[in-house]
Amino acid sequence: MYALVDCNNFYASCQRVFEPRIRRLPVVVLSNNDGCIIARSNEAKDLGIKMGDLPFKMLDFLTANNVQIFSSNYTLYGDMSARVMQVIAAAAPKYEVYSIDEAFIDLQGVAINELEAFAKRLKRNILQATGLPVSVGIAPTKTLAKLANRWAKKHPETDGIHVLGTDQKVSVALQQTMVGDVWGIGRQYEQMLNRHNITTALQLSLTSESWIRKSMSVVGLRLVKELKGQSCILLEEMQPPKQNICTSRSFPEIITEKEDVRKWVMTHMASCAEKLRRQNSCASAIHVFLQTNPFRMQDKQYYRSITIPLLTPANNTPELLFYAGKALNAIYRPGYNYKKAGAMVLDLVPACERQGSLFDSVDRLRAEKLMNCIDSTNAIFGRNIVRYASQGYGERWQLRQARKSPSYTTRWQDVIKIQI
DNA sequence: TCTGGGGTCCTAGGACCC
DNA sequence: TCTGGGGTCCTAGGACCC
Numbered sequence: 508m509y510a511l512v513d514c515n516n517f518y519a520s521c522q523r524v525f526e527p528r529i530r531r532l533p534v535v536v537l538s539n540n541d542g543c544i545i546a547r548s549n550e551a552k553d554l555g556i557k558m559g560d561l562p563f564k565m566l567d568f569l570t571a572n573n574v575q576i577f578s579s580n581y582t583l584y585g586d587m588s589a590r591v592m593q594v595i596a597a598a599a600p601k602y603e604v605y606s607i608d609e610a611f612i613d614l615q616g617v618a619i620n621e622l623e624a625f626a627k628r629l630k631r632n633i634l635q636a637t638g639l640p641v642s643v644g645i646a647p648t649k650t651l652a653k654l655a656n657r658w659a660k661k662h663p664e665t666d667g668i669h670v671l672g673t674d675q676k677v678s679v680a681l682q683q684t685m686v687g688d689v690w691g692i693g694r695q696y697e698q699m700l701n702r703h704n705i706t707t708a709l710q711l712s713l714t715s716e717s718w719i720r721k722s723m724s725v726v727g728l729r730l731v732k733e734l735k736g737q738s739c740i741l742l743e744e745m746q747p748p749k750q751n752i753c754t755s756r757s758f759p760e761i762i763t764e765k766e767d768v769r770k771w772v773m774t775h776m777a778s779c780a781e782k783l784r785r786q787n788s789c790a791s792a793i794h795v796f797l798q799t800n801p802f803r804m805q806d807k808q809y810y811r812s813i814t815i816p817l818l819t820p821a822n823n824t825p826e827l828l829f830y831a832g833k834a835l836n837a838i839y840r841p842g843y844n845y846k847k848a849g850a851m852v853l854d855l856v857p858a859c860e861r862q863g864s865l866f867d868s869v870d871r872l873r874a875e876k877l878m879n880c881i882d883s884t885n886a887i888f889g890r891n892i893v894r895y896a897s898q899g900y901g902e903r904w905q906l907r908q909a910r911k912s913p914s915y916t917t918r919w920q921d922v923i924k925i926q927i
Numbered sequence: 928t929c930t931g932g933g934g935t936c937c938t939a940g941g942a943c944c945c
Numbered sequence: 946t947c948t949g950g951g952g953t954c955c956t957a958g959g960a961c962c963c
């Protein structure tokens with residue numbers, strides 16, 4: 508059996524932990540640049556607030572209902588997530604961190620009649636250690652565990668825990684789950700299946716496997732087998748290193764000048780380089796893109812991107828910035844209102860397996876020492892305290908985050924590090 | 928009555944997830 | 946004025962090899 512542990516309304520719940528006075532008030536968390544709503548407490552959901560709603564369009568409604576609004580604070584969420592995972596690690600020998608707020612657990616070794624008690628204990632321990640409420644779904648496959656978790660969230664009488672321990676319970680859950688709510692069925696597949704009169708998870712599980720294979724590829728076939736209780740998606744205890752890394756943001760305001768765009772591209776590429784070094788990888792190619800605001804119908808639209816292969820895989824910032832600059836020169840065109848830019852590093856390889864080049868002229872050992880020095884300095888004094896001049900500086904390069912809370916759990920660590 | 932038969936690598940596009 | 950930011954996997958088709 509597998510368990511899926513999922514934090515309820517994770518970002519909103521994180522904000523609540525540190526402000527008890529909002530514990531019973533509706534809470535929403537905003538995306539980068541405070542653009543749209545990406546997390547809601549149950550009270551906010553009950554008010555009819557949707558994912559992706561635009562706060563500026565409904566400010567009156569939000570204030571009238573005393574909705575508490577927060578800019579996103581990923582430092583806080585990341586740290587709270589790590590604490591939840593620690594509790595899970597202490598409770599289970601085999602688990603998989605699936606996302607910032609979810610983990611699968613392999614329950615081999617827990618007796619069938621002990622599953623419910625195990626889940627209750629875990630839920631209580633997580634709440635006690637972090638203040639965060641979670642839901643637990645338990646079932647014979649990961650896909651069914653997802654379904655069970657959803658059931659637990661939808662049915663308050665379960666108290667956040669649901670075990671699909673018998674065929675009977677599985678088929679009831681399947682029958683009452685819409686096919687579009689199944690893990691792995693997105694909007695396109697939902698429409699396609701509905702056209703074939705498949706509307707529930709149960710109907711999907713009873714569909715001919717050869718037809719599924721033909722119209723939904725092996726991914727769909729795995730999914731259907733999982734619904735039937737045949738485990739096809741294994742637990743991944745080790746997170747494989749990323750194959751691509753991307754950093755991109757919408758600008759807080761429209762930008763027309765190339766040098767202003769450049770500062771953002773450089774900042775994003777520097778961030779990619781940092782993430783690369785953190786996972787001990789090198790990039791074989793870089794990619795840069797920029798675009799106008801597609802929502803502004805009155806503007807001339809432009810989107811362009813470019814990929815530049817590197818002679819030798821690299822992860823040092825100045826080298827990647829050099830190529831990012833060349834990339835921007837190739838794709839930038841004057842006369843547009845730019846809204847967004849991004850940098851990516853592609854085809855990542857482990858730093859220790861990097862293929863050298865006969866014609867490489869970079870002193871890589873020296874570069875590595877410099878990067879180590881910059882990374883550790885920034886780790887102590889804060890992100891981007893030491894940075895390249897081409898990244899720019901000053902208020903104009905900050906995101907809009909008008910309602911950001913303190914990073915409650917990490918600030919004291921910063922202080923300790925500085926003292927050391 | 929008739930088509931050669933293997934392969935690999937790369938890219939674009941489409942689907943999905945949080 | 947204002948519309949998020951990351952990722953993965955799979956398939957088909959084209960270009961190439963012997």
